[in-house]
Amino acid sequence: MKLRKATMAAAALLLPLTGTVAACGSDGGGQAGDDKDKITVGIKYDQPGIGLKTPDGKYTGFDVDVATYIAKQLGYKPDQIVWKEAKSADRETLLQRGDVDFIAASYSINDERRKKVDFAGPYLLAHQDVLVRADDGSITKPSDLNNKKLCSVTGSTSAQNVKTKIAPQAQLQEYGGYSECLTGLENKAVDALTTDDSILAGYAAQDQFQGKFKLGGFKLSNENYGIGVPKGSELKNKINAALEKMVKDGTWEAYVKKNFGPAGYRNEPPPKIGVVVS
Structure with a gap:
């Protein structure tokens, strides 16, 4: 009998401690959903115009604006959003582990x-x-890239796509990052830089580059950017409703002009929900 009383007393002492530990874990920095007052969103940190973490700790870009709008429709204010870097290679893992609630990070939809x-x-x-x-008026169509120095990031499929399918005589130059390609383009070390037009527009729209570059407008592939959510998540339908509202109220168009406009980006009309252009 004494043993049982002692055990109950010990359990009573442990209860407050257990509650304290649980509370400490609810700061929005753990798994998504730990804190119901926060929502964790994956974005790019290094793509101007798309998703960029600035030196002063702020977040800017089209995907950031879209994600903030979605979060608002889900009931979260900007200060309730926990931003988490979602590098291209990590996006599926972040969602599968539950580290984020959703991802908006130039995330092209594909079957894989x-x-x-x-x-x-x-x-x-x-x-x-x-x-x-x-x-530069010498590159007005894709075939003009033949015998030109074409820059892309090491490991990118974009430049290889041009070289194998469009301009086989292009001289491929691979740099460590897009900013290096831009410097090379500005200094005439390379003649063109290739990747998604939205990413190119974001870089070209930066203050130091405005007026120096232009997009070719070649549409060499279709990249359908989607909002990634965990498999089976109920957020999918809610986010789709938010996206439809964003287009309808004119906010989508405003975000496009704000983030890509300075580069002369000619955007496609907003895509229809669930329709992936092949």
Whole structure:
């Protein structure tokens, strides 16, 4: 009998401690859903115009604006959003582990990814394109890239796509990052830079580059950007409703002009929810 009383007393002492530990874990920095007053969103940290973490700790870009709008429709204020970096190679893992509630990070919808995660959207139809110097009139069509120095990031499929399918005589130059390609383009070390037009427009729209570059407008591929959610998540339908409202009230168009407009980006009309252009 004494033993049972002692055990109950010990359990009573442990209860407050257990509650304290649980509360400490609810700061929004753990798994998504730990804190019902927060929502965790994956974005890119290094793509100007798309998703960028600035030196002063702020977040800017089209995907950031879209994600903030979605969060608001889900009932969250900006200060209730926990931003988490979602590098391209980590996106499926972040969703599968529950580290984020959803991802908006230039995330192209394809069949392979759909096996692992679900997508709301698409919310933007991008295309592979090229960026050239504003005063260069020698590249007006894809075949003009033959015998030109074409830059892309090491490991990118964009430049290989151009070289194998469009301009086999293009001289491929692979750099460590897009900012290096831009410097090379500005200094005439390369003649063109290739990746998604939305990403190119975001870089070209930066203050230091405005007026220096232009998009080719070649539409070399279709990239349907979607909002990634965990497989079977009820958020998919809610996010789709938010995206439809964003287009209807004119906010989508305002975000496009704000983030891509300075580069002369000619965006496609907002895509229809659930319709992926092949």
